[in-house]
Amino acid sequence: MTREGALAIMIAVAVGLLAALVWAWWRRTRRDAAFTAPVGEIPDGAHELAEFAALYVATTRHGDPLERLAIAGLGFRSRSDVTVTDAGVALDLTGQPRVFLAADRIADVGQSTVAIDRVVEPGGLVRLAWRLDDGTVVDSYLRPQDASARALADAVAGILPPTQTGTDA
DSSP: OOHHHHHHHHHHHHHHHHHHHHHHHHHHHHHTTTOOOOBOOOOTTOOEEEEEEEEEEEEEETTEEEEEOOOTTSSSOEEEEEEEETTEEEEEETTSOOEEEEGGGEEEEEEESEETTEEOSTTOEEEEEEEOTTSOEEEEEEEESSSOHHHHHHHHHTTSOGGGBOOOO
16 A cells, blocks of 8 residues: 555545534533523522532533533533522533523532543542423532632532532542
Protein backbone atom coordinates (compact mmCIF):
# COMPACT_ATOMS: atom_id res chain seq x y z
CA MET A 1 0.00 0.00 0.00
CA THR A 2 1.25 3.47 -0.82
CA ARG A 3 1.54 6.33 1.59
CA GLU A 4 -1.24 8.16 -0.19
CA GLY A 5 -3.53 5.15 0.10
CA ALA A 6 -2.85 4.79 3.83
CA LEU A 7 -3.45 8.51 4.30
CA ALA A 8 -6.75 8.31 2.41
CA ILE A 9 -7.89 5.40 4.61
CA MET A 10 -6.95 7.29 7.78
CA ILE A 11 -8.84 10.39 6.62
CA ALA A 12 -11.89 8.30 5.68
CA VAL A 13 -11.90 6.64 9.12
CA ALA A 14 -11.57 10.02 10.88
CA VAL A 15 -14.41 11.53 8.83
CA GLY A 16 -16.54 8.44 9.52
CA LEU A 17 -15.95 8.72 13.28
CA LEU A 18 -16.76 12.43 13.29
CA ALA A 19 -19.94 11.79 11.31
CA ALA A 20 -20.96 9.09 13.81
CA LEU A 21 -20.40 11.50 16.72
CA VAL A 22 -22.44 14.25 15.06
CA TRP A 23 -25.24 11.79 14.25
CA ALA A 24 -25.29 10.45 17.84
CA TRP A 25 -25.47 13.95 19.36
CA TRP A 26 -28.20 14.94 16.89
CA ARG A 27 -30.26 11.89 17.93
CA ARG A 28 -29.73 12.69 21.61
CA THR A 29 -30.87 16.31 21.16
CA ARG A 30 -34.00 15.10 19.34
CA ARG A 31 -34.68 12.54 22.08
CA ASP A 32 -34.38 15.19 24.80
CA ALA A 33 -36.07 18.06 22.92
CA ALA A 34 -39.14 17.90 25.17
CA PHE A 35 -37.03 18.64 28.26
CA THR A 36 -36.51 22.30 29.07
CA ALA A 37 -34.54 23.97 31.82
CA PRO A 38 -36.43 26.49 34.00
CA VAL A 39 -34.82 29.68 32.67
CA GLY A 40 -35.53 32.73 34.77
CA GLU A 41 -34.32 35.24 37.28
CA ILE A 42 -34.15 35.02 41.05
CA PRO A 43 -37.51 36.24 42.41
CA ASP A 44 -37.67 39.74 43.86
CA GLY A 45 -37.33 39.67 47.61
CA ALA A 46 -35.32 36.44 47.70
CA HIS A 47 -32.38 36.59 50.10
CA GLU A 48 -29.00 35.32 48.91
CA LEU A 49 -27.63 32.77 51.36
CA ALA A 50 -24.43 31.70 49.59
CA GLU A 51 -22.62 31.93 46.27
CA PHE A 52 -20.16 29.41 44.84
CA ALA A 53 -17.91 29.26 41.80
CA ALA A 54 -18.33 25.80 40.31
CA LEU A 55 -17.79 23.63 37.29
CA TYR A 56 -21.12 22.43 35.91
CA VAL A 57 -20.49 18.82 34.89
CA ALA A 58 -23.73 17.47 33.42
CA THR A 59 -27.42 16.81 33.85
CA THR A 60 -28.39 13.15 33.74
CA ARG A 61 -31.39 10.92 34.20
CA HIS A 62 -32.16 10.61 37.93
CA GLY A 63 -30.16 7.78 39.45
CA ASP A 64 -28.24 7.16 36.21
CA PRO A 65 -25.09 9.32 36.39
CA LEU A 66 -23.74 8.01 33.07
CA GLU A 67 -26.75 8.97 30.88
CA ARG A 68 -26.27 12.62 29.84
CA LEU A 69 -29.35 14.59 28.86
CA ALA A 70 -29.08 17.16 26.07
CA ILE A 71 -31.28 19.82 27.68
CA ALA A 72 -30.91 23.21 26.01
CA GLY A 73 -28.54 25.31 28.10
CA LEU A 74 -27.43 22.32 30.19
CA GLY A 75 -25.97 20.05 27.51
CA PHE A 76 -22.29 20.86 27.92
CA ARG A 77 -19.78 21.21 30.72
CA SER A 78 -19.21 24.82 31.72
CA ARG A 79 -17.97 27.14 34.40
CA SER A 80 -20.85 28.28 36.57
CA ASP A 81 -21.77 30.55 39.42
CA VAL A 82 -24.22 28.90 41.81
CA THR A 83 -26.34 31.24 43.92
CA VAL A 84 -28.31 29.71 46.78
CA THR A 85 -31.25 31.84 47.94
CA ASP A 86 -34.11 31.19 50.31
CA ALA A 87 -36.32 30.81 47.18
CA GLY A 88 -34.13 28.31 45.29
CA VAL A 89 -30.87 27.85 43.41
CA ALA A 90 -29.67 29.87 40.40
CA LEU A 91 -27.17 28.39 37.95
CA ASP A 92 -25.31 30.92 35.80
CA LEU A 93 -23.49 28.87 33.17
CA THR A 94 -21.07 30.74 30.94
CA GLY A 95 -22.82 31.91 27.78
CA GLN A 96 -26.24 30.56 28.78
CA PRO A 97 -29.34 32.19 30.26
CA ARG A 98 -29.74 31.86 34.03
CA VAL A 99 -31.44 28.65 35.19
CA PHE A 100 -33.43 29.12 38.37
CA LEU A 101 -34.50 26.04 40.30
CA ALA A 102 -37.22 27.08 42.73
CA ALA A 103 -36.98 25.32 46.08
CA ASP A 104 -40.16 23.34 45.37
CA ARG A 105 -38.53 21.90 42.21
CA ILE A 106 -35.54 20.53 44.12
CA ALA A 107 -36.15 16.89 45.05
CA ASP A 108 -32.83 16.10 46.75
CA VAL A 109 -29.26 17.25 47.22
CA GLY A 110 -26.24 15.17 48.11
CA GLN A 111 -22.67 14.38 47.27
CA SER A 112 -21.43 12.03 44.60
CA THR A 113 -18.20 10.72 43.15
CA VAL A 114 -18.97 10.03 39.48
CA ALA A 115 -20.94 11.65 36.65
CA ILE A 116 -20.48 11.03 32.92
CA ASP A 117 -16.73 11.50 32.35
CA ARG A 118 -15.89 13.02 35.72
CA VAL A 119 -14.61 10.85 38.57
CA VAL A 120 -13.40 12.67 41.66
CA GLU A 121 -12.56 11.95 45.27
CA PRO A 122 -15.42 10.45 47.29
CA GLY A 123 -18.11 13.09 47.71
CA GLY A 124 -16.34 15.64 45.49
CA LEU A 125 -19.39 16.42 43.34
CA VAL A 126 -22.71 17.90 44.37
CA ARG A 127 -25.72 16.02 42.95
CA LEU A 128 -28.74 18.30 42.72
CA ALA A 129 -31.90 16.33 41.89
CA TRP A 130 -34.70 18.52 40.53
CA ARG A 131 -37.99 18.26 38.64
CA LEU A 132 -38.55 19.30 35.05
CA ASP A 133 -41.87 20.93 34.10
CA ASP A 134 -43.40 17.51 33.34
CA GLY A 135 -42.39 16.14 36.77
CA THR A 136 -39.43 14.09 35.49
CA VAL A 137 -36.61 14.12 38.05
CA VAL A 138 -33.09 14.74 36.74
CA ASP A 139 -29.71 15.08 38.45
CA SER A 140 -27.35 17.99 37.82
CA TYR A 141 -23.75 17.61 38.95
CA LEU A 142 -21.59 20.50 40.14
CA ARG A 143 -17.93 20.60 41.16
CA PRO A 144 -17.29 23.57 43.50
CA GLN A 145 -14.03 25.36 42.75
CA ASP A 146 -13.28 27.44 45.86
CA ALA A 147 -15.29 25.56 48.48
CA SER A 148 -16.01 21.98 49.43
CA ALA A 149 -18.82 19.98 47.89
CA ARG A 150 -20.14 19.53 51.43
CA ALA A 151 -20.44 23.33 51.85
CA LEU A 152 -22.49 23.67 48.64
CA ALA A 153 -24.66 20.66 49.44
CA ASP A 154 -25.28 21.97 52.97
CA ALA A 155 -26.22 25.41 51.65
CA VAL A 156 -28.82 23.89 49.30
CA ALA A 157 -30.01 21.46 51.98
CA GLY A 158 -30.69 24.45 54.22
CA ILE A 159 -33.59 25.56 52.00
CA LEU A 160 -35.17 22.08 51.77
CA PRO A 161 -37.29 20.10 54.22
CA PRO A 162 -34.98 17.85 56.34
CA THR A 163 -36.01 14.61 54.57
CA GLN A 164 -34.76 15.76 51.15
CA THR A 165 -31.00 15.39 51.51
CA GLY A 166 -28.75 12.44 50.81
CA THR A 167 -25.33 11.14 49.86
CA ASP A 168 -24.41 8.50 47.33
CA ALA A 169 -21.16 7.00 46.20
